[in-house]
Amino acid sequence: MARKDLSSVSLLRTHNSFGVWEIGTMMMRRLGKTGLKVSVIGFGGIKLPLISKEEAKKILNRALDLGINFFDTARNYGDSEEKIGLALSDRRDEFYISTKSMALTAEDMAKEIERSLKNLRTDYIDLYMCHNLRYPKDYDKVMGPGGAMEALLKAKDEGVIGHIGFSCHRFHETMERGIKSGIFEAIMVAYNILNDELVDKSILPMAKEHDVGVIVMKPLGGGALAAPPPELGARAKIVVTAEQALKFVLANDAVSLAIPGMMRLWEVEENARVGETLQFMTDEEKRRLRDAVKALGSEFCRGCGYCQPCPQGIRIPIILRQLTYYKVYGLVDWAKGRYRMVEVKADNCLECGQCREKCPYGLDVPKMLREAHKLLSS
Numbered sequence: 012m013a014r015k016d017l018s019s020v021s022l023l024r025t026h027n028s029f030g031v032w033e034i035g036t037m038m039m040r041r042l043g044k045t046g047l048k049v050s051v052i053g054f055g056g057i058k059l060p061l062i063s064k065e066e067a068k069k070i071l072n073r074a075l076d077l078g079i080n081f082f083d084t085a086r087n088y089g090d091s092e093e094k095i096g097l098a099l100s101d102r103r104d105e106f107y108i109s110t111k112s113m114a115l116t117a118e119d120m121a122k123e124i125e126r127s128l129k130n131l132r133t134d135y136i137d138l139y140m141c142h143n144l145r146y147p148k149d150y151d152k153v154m155g156p157g158g159a160m161e162a163l164l165k166a167k168d169e170g171v172i173g174h175i176g177f178s179c180h181r182f183h184e185t186m187e188r189g190i191k192s193g194i195f196e197a198i199m200v201a202y203n204i205l206n207d208e209l210v211d212k213s214i215l216p217m218a219k220e221h222d223v224g225v226i227v228m229k230p231l232g233g234g235a236l237a238a239p240p241p242e243l244g245a246r247a248k249i250v251v252t253a254e255q256a257l258k259f260v261l262a263n264d265a266v267s268l269a270i271p272g273m274m275r276l277w278e279v280e281e282n283a284r285v286g287e288t289l290q291f292m293t294d295e296e297k298r299r300l301r302d303a304v305k306a307l308g309s310e311f312c313r314g315c316g317y318c319q320p321c322p323q324g325i326r327i328p329i330i331l332r333q334l335t336y337y338k339v340y341g342l343v344d345w346a347k348g349r350y351r352m353v354e355v356k357a358d359n360c361l362e363c364g365q366c367r368e369k370c371p372y373g374l375d376v377p378k379m380l381r382e383a384h385k386l387l388s389s
């Protein structure tokens with residue numbers, strides 16, 4: 012399949028001084044030096060393994076119909092690649108596909124690319140990324156002789172992949188090396204109103220300077236900022252809406268697109284609507300949003316998952332999300348019901364302190380788990 016330029020789609024209308032295009036009503040931006048014209052809301056495929064093939068087909072096609080033209084997945088997102096391939100392969104010329112692998116060597120990466128092509132039922136992947144590049148030794152291995160980059164560059168030369176990117180959590184030094192390498196054309200980072208201080212002061216401006224496209228994962232704080240389901244919304248004291256959280260992320264002009272993980276039709280429709288009505292936030296709106304977030308207090312789990320794994324098998328972010336639903340959104344019965352379904356309850360905590368050490372927000376996790384168990388099991 013030849014490289015696609017979706018900017019030639021007949022619906023393309025205009026662009027403005029922010030480099031924003033409109034396709035239909037969905038806003039589009041350029042993904043850095045890849046030159047791809049991507050919808051500002053992309054589809055994060057991490058949750059697809061949680062739903063059936065039929066449901067996946069429905070929401071993926073709905074997303075495409077609503078103007079979302081960027082679908083992200085990964086080799087290790089369960090059957091996410093397969094579900095995207097199954098649902099969308101007959102509309103392959105309407106969207107960009109991005110996938111990623113944690114392979115470090117050329118041999119392993121070549122196999123991973125083959126696997127992705129097969130799963131996605133395509134002969135061309137628009138963006139292939141090194142997944143979760145972290146430690147300097149891993150970066151050196153990928154970029155060194157026999158490293159994964161050799162396979163990526165070969166696949167690019169052969170026209171099997173279009174562009175090369177990497178995703179990275181927290182490891183700023185690795186982010187910086189990747190951005191400055193001149194090889195990576197896009198970076199995927201976690202960025203949202205709850206953790207913007209971690210990347211927005213240095214990484215995003217640097218990516219912009221080097222014309223490396225920025226894809227934002229976890230724009231809703233790993234779900235912490237996603238509003239509860241609509242049927243519960245009326246009863247919830249919602250402090251930050253998903254729309255506000257997405258607008259905050261997209262207000263940064265270094266960001267090309269945000270890819271919230273989606274698994275329900277209403278999530279797709281709500282998130283797509285944000286991409287249609289996108290307006291830059293005024294400083295006053297940003298200030299109000301920051302004030303609202305401050306009101307959440309310091310003991311607020313961002314759902315980033317850095318504290319995992321727990322030796323006791325406690326799924327900390329899931330339990331602490333229920334604590335947030337209980338305390339912040341006022342969804343007492345909902346949170347208790349969800350907690351009843353949690354297999355390893357918070358009272359299994361042995362207070363070893365590992366999670367507290369790892370939490371980048373300095374949360375006293377064992378104390379919060381004690382509170383969660385007390386409130387949610389009463």
Ligand code: SF4
Nearest residue numbers: 321360361363364366
């Ligand atoms: S302190 Fe408790 S929750 Fe945290 S890692 Fe140790 S056992 Fe797990």
Ligand code: SF4
Nearest residue numbers: 312313315316318370
């Ligand atoms: S407790 Fe801390 S590290 Fe764990 S998910 Fe929440 S914010 Fe992240």
